Structure formats: C-alpha cells, structure tokens
Amino acid sequence: MDTSQRFRVRIDRLLAKGSAVLGTHSPDPPGVIGFPTLDHGAFTEWRAQSLSLLTNLLGTDHVYVASFEQEVDRSYTSSVEAGIGILKAVSEDLEDGFLTDVLTLVSAEVFTDFLAMAGHLLECEYKDPAASLCGAVLEEGLRRVATNRGVQVRERDDLSTLNQKLAAKSIYTRLVQKRLAVWTDVRNAADHGKFSEYSKADVADMHAGVSSFLARHLT
Structure with a gap:
C-alpha cells in the first residue's frame, strides 16, 4: 500500500467517525436554541484526529486545513457536515492525483x-x-x-x-x-x-x- 492509499484509508475511517459523531445528535430541550447538540467528547476527538491528518498531509497553510479549522469549530451538526465535506474533497483530490x-x-x-x-x-x-x-x-x-x-x-x-x-x-x-x-x-x-x-x-x-x-x- 503506497502513501496515497494509506492516507485515503485513514480519511475513510475519519469519514465514518464523523458520521458516528453526527449520530450523537441530541435536540436542545424545549425553549433552548443555539447550543451544540453533538457529544462534545466525540466531536473533539474526531476534530483533533482530522486536523492531525490534514496538517500531516498538507501542511498548516493549505486552504483545506484553514477551511477545516474555520468551519469545524464547535460541536454543531453543520460543523461536522462541513468537515466531512472537506475530508471528501481531499480524498477525491488524492484519488485524482492532484496532491x-x-x-x-x-x-x-x-x-x-x-x-x-x-x-x-x-x-x-x-x-x-x-x-x-x-x-x-x-x-x-x-x-x-x-x-x-x-x-x-x-x-x-x-x-x-x-x-x-x-x-x-x-x-x-x-x-x-x-x-x-x-x-x-x-x-x-x-x-x-x-x-x-x-x-x-x-x-x-x-x-x-x-x-x-x-x-x-x-x-
């Protein structure tokens, strides 16, 4: 397995983990609006592992890394969905040879x-x-x-x-x-x-x- 394949395998695992984090969604209680609805521990673990992979692969200054840091900031469903989208884009670029x-x-x-x-x-x-x-x-x-x-x-x-x-x-x-x-x-x-x-x-x-x-x- 070459380096590109290893990175894609790791991204696939993080995509699955991101989906699992989305599965921890728990709606806010009645009358409460705007609070994070995902399990904070699971979100933090997934975010840290994803950022580690992206920086190891792309470096700290790459647009994908900057986008992930900006979009995936709190344990909201929308944040994790954005992070999953970025990981999918990186995986596609790897597959197509752009990296x-x-x-x-x-x-x-x-x-x-x-x-x-x-x-x-x-x-x-x-x-x-x-x-x-x-x-x-x-x-x-x-x-x-x-x-x-x-x-x-x-x-x-x-x-x-x-x-x-x-x-x-x-x-x-x-x-x-x-x-x-x-x-x-x-x-x-x-x-x-x-x-x-x-x-x-x-x-x-x-x-x-x-x-x-x-x-x-x-x-």
Missing part, C-alpha cells in the same frame, strides 16, 4: 527522518539495523518514484523488482541500477542475519547513496 507534489514532500521528509535514524545507528556501531532501515527507506522511496513517474507496481514487488522496473523504464541509468542492486544485497543480508557478508563501510556507502538517490529522484 502528488504534497505526497512527495511528505515522503521526502519522512525518509529524511528515517535516514537520520539509520545514520545514528551506524555511528553507534549498529550496522545491521542501520542496513535494514536504509533498505526499507529505499524500497518505499522506489515505490514513490514509480508512482510519480507512472510506472505500475504491485504490492508484492520487492526492492529488486522495483529496481528492475524503474531501470527498464529508463527512470535512471543501468549504472544506477547496479548501485541499487548492491544496496539490495546488503539489505537482504541484514534482513536474513548474514551479518558477516557486509561491513560497516558497506552500510555507510549505502546510507550516503540512498540519501543522494532519493534527494535526486524525489524532488
């Missing part, structure tokens, strides 16, 4: 964080988990590159298969493909406990190479 640049930025930031973790592990002489982490970042990065370039991949495609597909589409050169194949071997050795088949220097080269590769192909 590709945003997803690329999110992916790049996440990859940077994980590569920083791998670098720290390497500095602390933990070459094996560092190799596994670099390999995982590379695999997810290749999936993102494939999505951005219109190369069709399947969920079961592994790092080697992704590398072959992208090279076959001339996304990068055969020389780059060979470098990625070396990093794939290091990752596979780490994941299968064959720790003597590679050195700390091999992992350091992999870490630097993956960082450079993703910086080039995810921007």
Whole structure:
C-alpha cells in the first residue's frame, strides 16, 4: 500500500467517525436554541484526529486545513457536515492525483527522518539495523518514484523488482541500477542475519547513496 492509499484509508475511517459523531445528535430541550447538540467528547476527538491528518498531509497553510479549522469549530451538526465535506474533497483530490507534489514532500521528509535514524545507528556501531532501515527507506522511496513517474507496481514487488522496473523504464541509468542492486544485497543480508557478508563501510556507502538517490529522484 503506497502513501496515497494509506492516507485515503485513514480519511475513510475519519469519514465514518464523523458520521458516528453526527449520530450523537441530541435536540436542545424545549425553549433552548443555539447550543451544540453533538457529544462534545466525540466531536473533539474526531476534530483533533482530522486536523492531525490534514496538517500531516498538507501542511498548516493549505486552504483545506484553514477551511477545516474555520468551519469545524464547535460541536454543531453543520460543523461536522462541513468537515466531512472537506475530508471528501481531499480524498477525491488524492484519488485524482492532484496532491502528488504534497505526497512527495511528505515522503521526502519522512525518509529524511528515517535516514537520520539509520545514520545514528551506524555511528553507534549498529550496522545491521542501520542496513535494514536504509533498505526499507529505499524500497518505499522506489515505490514513490514509480508512482510519480507512472510506472505500475504491485504490492508484492520487492526492492529488486522495483529496481528492475524503474531501470527498464529508463527512470535512471543501468549504472544506477547496479548501485541499487548492491544496496539490495546488503539489505537482504541484514534482513536474513548474514551479518558477516557486509561491513560497516558497506552500510555507510549505502546510507550516503540512498540519501543522494532519493534527494535526486524525489524532488
């Protein structure tokens, strides 16, 4: 499941949760007008989770985030209906590919964080988990590159298969493909406990190479 799919799954869950919040509607008592009619706790939880997703996906300055903050301010039925409408619009834009640049930025930031973790592990002489982490970042990065370039991949495609597909589409050169194949071997050795088949220097080269590769192909 790629990044776009994961966000859409999360939005679907929040849409269902928003509908559940609407189901907590309790009419005002006779003679009372204008008070919120939805369960405040359920509303607050849904609003916080929705804003967290939107800001993680789009950033704090995006129009969807600003609209959600403005429209979904109190536990009124109309507020939740507005929020559900915004979430549906974001999901539709994701489905139609209009938020590709945003997803690329999110992916790049996440990859940077994980590569920083791998670098720290390497500095602390933990070459094996560092190799596994670099390999995982590379695999997810290749999936993102494939999505951005219109190369069709399947969920079961592994790092080697992704590398072959992208090279076959001339996304990068055969020389780059060979470098990625070396990093794939290091990752596979780490994941299968064959720790003597590679050195700390091999992992350091992999870490630097993956960082450079993703910086080039995810921007």
